Amino acid sequence: MDFSITEEQSMLADSVSRFIDQDYDFERRMSIAESDDWFSDDVWQAFADLGLTAALFSEEDGGLGGGPVELMLIMEQFGRGLVVEPFLANVVLAGGVLKRAGSEKQKAELLAGIMAGTTQAALAFAEPQGRFDAADIATIATPDGAGYRLSGRKALVLNGGAADFLIVPARTSGEQADVDGITLFVVPSDAKGLTRKAYKTVDAHSAAEIELRDVLVEKSSVIGEVGRAYPVLSDALDDATLAIAAEAVGIMRTLHDKTVEYSRNRIQFGVPIGSFQALQHRMVDMLMECEQTRSLLMWAVMLADGSDADRQKAISAIKYQVGTAGRHVGEEAVQLHGGMGVTWELDVAHYFKRLTSIGILFGNADYHLDRYVALS
Amino acid sequence: MHVNFSAEELRFQDEVRTFLRDKYPADIRQKTDTGVPLSREDYIRWQKVLYQQGWAAIGWPVEYGGTGWSPVQRYIFANEMANANAPDMVPFGVKMVGPIIYTFGNEAQKKRFLPDILASNVWWCQGYSEPGAGSDLASLKTRADRDGDHYVVNGTKTWTTLGHLADWIFCLVRTSSDVARRQEGISFILIDMKTPGVTVRPIITIEGEREVNEVHFENVRVPIENLIGEEGKGWTYGKVLLQHERTNIAGVARSKYRLTRLREKIMQPIHGGRPLVEDANFVRKMAAVEIELKALEYTELRTLAAVAVGKAPGPESSLLKIRGTEVQQAIEVLFLEAAGYYALPYVPDQYVLDLPVEDRIGHGSETTTSLRYFNNRKASIYGGSNEIQKNIIAKHVLGL
């Protein structure tokens, strides 16, 4: 048992933290969020320069060899800075699939571009009817000549508007919700028959609804084994769940700190509102939620390289915690700021909105509590 | 003890239903059903329909144009309005300033202001809160200094709901600081928003809409005949107003309606997938909220019954406000959870533009659930925050 991090890991955390403090203040973040762009190219390039886009890939693949600890450190800072750039979609989701199942050629062509920050990617992990079940896939891939023909709909494809290519899970056999029979395909976003409706999300990230109508792809576009992609998909989604849990921890701590600070400075009835015990206890509850969530996060990070069953259980535990404690901390932060808490102008509202999205992404608290029970 | 309506009450219920079916404009209903904000014109058009029917001012005495309805009739009316998803009257005129004027105003003021409030000819807004005076309202600083037959008003009001649509604002202002208690130097005045020196600036709320404003007063000259009652007594008048706000404060009928809609919604298959009603977790949570709401409904009915036999409403209204807003917020959470991933897209325009369903992101109005959830965090903050309401109960009920 060891909670310490290496010197290199601490340097990584410092470099991201410094970037947030120096180059990504709330004003900058809001100007990106409110622009017509999906995110800032400059910031993305800066992430590549800092080595973040390559941090989580093995040295054989050309990456820097980081793992779950690095993921946690980066994402927690992104939470603190409320970063809207598509790290999750590119590096954790699309990159997570490619590093696990991509061929040498796919890695050289696609993963290299993600690591260099020159290619934008997305994983189409959800369908409109599927709610949070990644195996519920009605998109069909039928053999067609030397390749496949894809038809179906994908929902909330993160970074779908900016992506140069998509990774599309489709069914090559089996029934709609079977875990067997799922195959992953690389589809260029300008493929014939592919239409996308891109939009910003309530947390100023972006996504797209994607429709595939008889989209033709070659056999070489298959990632991994035909019909056996679910474990790859599921593991990449678990990484992503861990990532947003770490982001949530960064956000929760920030909201807690900002609330305590506000309560010191806001005067009503001639005294700081932080002097009211009714509010002090509420802020103590927030602090306890933050600490408990951080503990589960660290547990999940420590198990991330362990057996599938332990790892998945820990991921569901932390995501359940993020869903419940995150909502509590977010709502309390807003409430204790009074009217200011519900204004667009104040950062608190935007942290709260991102926390709310995180609560839903990759399965809400109910979903993960059920999964935890099923794995127990 | 029984829960049945009398034959007469049932006839009244029919009358309200028929009226709503025939007179509630379909285009406005379509907006309220999809969550599109109503325009000023929409509100006024609908309120004038209620006025024509004689139902604009439910709680006013009959002599000023009120209905004289019993508590049960009001309860029935509130339920039918909610079931038709018909907007309530914007409260600032008819529920807030109107009662102050008929209770404390002079004859000239009643003649001048009440008919236009009743007929929705003049839109009012509420100027109480200030940047430095929220929960601690008595610390307000906006000054009104006497200059001949005028007051000269200087200061800033904030959080003014729909102030950008308003013609007049009623304000609590400081007319004297030379008093023993801060509350004593406060007066209640009416200000025409077109007076030179009044500026209204938007405050955008969390979900991205303009709902509230900051209102600045710079040497605004207000005739002294716009003072209500006595100088320095505004605080007591304001308190009376808070009691008028108590009717419907819990929003029980609206919450019942929302839960009914949610129940319908979860029976539908999600985009061709399984209906949410098969998810036991969700159904149990919904039932728990329903039970809390039923308790609240009966708490409210008990309060109304006590008022009907002449007991003054007391701090029960604080209980109704706290629990009422908690239930409203719990319902927003249920809608949010029911929407799944479709709570995330930020596409408010697709309803305003009235895009055909197949061109929308998500079906129905799932993408508005998050916006409603965010926006409705305000309910436990405004109108005296829930913390302040608990302080009131602790002091006046528990005697602590």
Ligand SMILES: Cc1cc2nc3c(=O)[nH]c(=O)nc-3n(C[C@H](O)[C@H](O)[C@H](O)COP(=O)(O)OP(=O)(O)OC[C@H]3O[C@@H](n4cnc5c(N)ncnc54)[C@H](O)[C@@H]3O)c2cc1C
């Ligand atoms: C959407 C919206 C619409 C509004 N519309 C209007 C309007 O039309 N007209 C108008 O005049 N005002 C309006 N208000 C203002 C509203 O009444 C105030 O926001 C409210 O009184 C709280 O004041 P505040 O925002 O300054 O918060 P603060 O008073 O600064 O409170 C901050 C936090 O401290 C808590 N707190 C404060 N004092 C105590 C205490 N003694 N004990 C325990 N906790 C305490 C509060 O509950 C809150 O959680 C509106 C507000 C909102 C958000």
